[in-house]
Structures are given as structure tokens and as C-alpha cells.
Amino acid sequence: MAWDGLNRRKFPRVVYPCLIKISSKGEQIESFLTHTENMGTGGICIIVKKEIKLFTDVEVEIDLLDTEDHVKAMGKVVWVVRRKSMESVKPMFYDLGVEFSDMPAKHKVHLKEALDRIIKNGARVLKEE
Numbered sequence: 149m150a151w152d153g154l155n156r157r158k159f160p161r162v163v164y165p166c167l168i169k170i171s172s173k174g175e176q177i178e179s180f181l182t183h184t185e186n187m188g189t190g191g192i193c194i195i196v197k198k199e200i201k202l203f204t205d206v207e208v209e210i211d212l213l214d215t216e217d218h219v220k221a222m223g224k225v226v227w228v229v230r231r232k233s234m235e236s237v238k239p240m241f242y243d244l245g246v247e248f249s250d251m252p253a254k255h256k257v258h259l260k261e262a263l264d265r266i267i268k269n270g271a272r273v274l275k276e277e
């Protein structure tokens with residue numbers, strides 16, 4: 149599947165790998181820990197070892213690694229891209245684009261403040277093309 153989502157992004161993303169817990173009740177995917185590729189106030193790119201179906205509703209918990217408070221949000225998988233396998237002994241990975249659909253106000257503020265701080269400290273920003 150060809151993906152041209154970079155050119156259709158609604159929100160700029162910050163390249164900042166951190167720990168993520170993702171789960172879904174509807175599709176019966178188990179909760180698991182993974183990490184990010186990049187994130188913004190409107191969504192996040194998550195790297196996973198197994199495919200999660202497009203439009204699956206998920207719960208995301210983000211550990212920003214610099215505070216004790218985690219950011220929690222509900223979201224929807226809006227794109228899935230299978231990465232090319234580099235070696236036959238490594239598992240296949242997928243990039244998931246999750247758009248946040250519901251986030252408590254205090255978590256929005258915490259995420260925005262964290263992203264502003266991360267950008268100020270020199271993190272790379274992926275902007276709309």
C-alpha cells in the first residue's frame with residue numbers, strides 16, 4: 149500500500165521516541181508496550197510488531213520519559229504501513245498512524261507543554277509539506 153500521508157498531515161510532528169502502551173477493546177488486541185516514531189498534538193506514529201486494522205479504536209498511554217504523569221488518549225488507527233524486512237531473522241514491523249479523538253484537557257495541556265519543551269531542546273519537527 150503506497151502512503152502519501154506525510155503530505156496530508158493535519159498536525160506537525162516531533163521526532164521523539166518514547167514508550168507507548170496501546171490497547172483496544174473492540175478488536176480484542178492485547179495491551180502491549182512499544183515506542184513512537186514521532187508525535188504531535190493531534191496524533192502519533194507508533195511502531196508495532198503486528199498489524200492493527202485500519203480504523204480500529206485504540207487507547208494510547210504515552211510515557212514522555214521526563215515526568216511521572218502519562219498522557220492518555222483515545223484514538224483511531226488512520227493508516228498502517230508495513231515496513232520492509234531488512235533481515236529474515238527479525239520480526240516484521242508496522243508503522244501505525246493514530247489520530248487522537250478524545251483526550252482529557254489536562255493531558256492535552258501536558259502533551260502540548262512537553263512537545264514545546266522537546267522542540268526547544270532541539271528535536272526535529274516534521275511539518276506539513
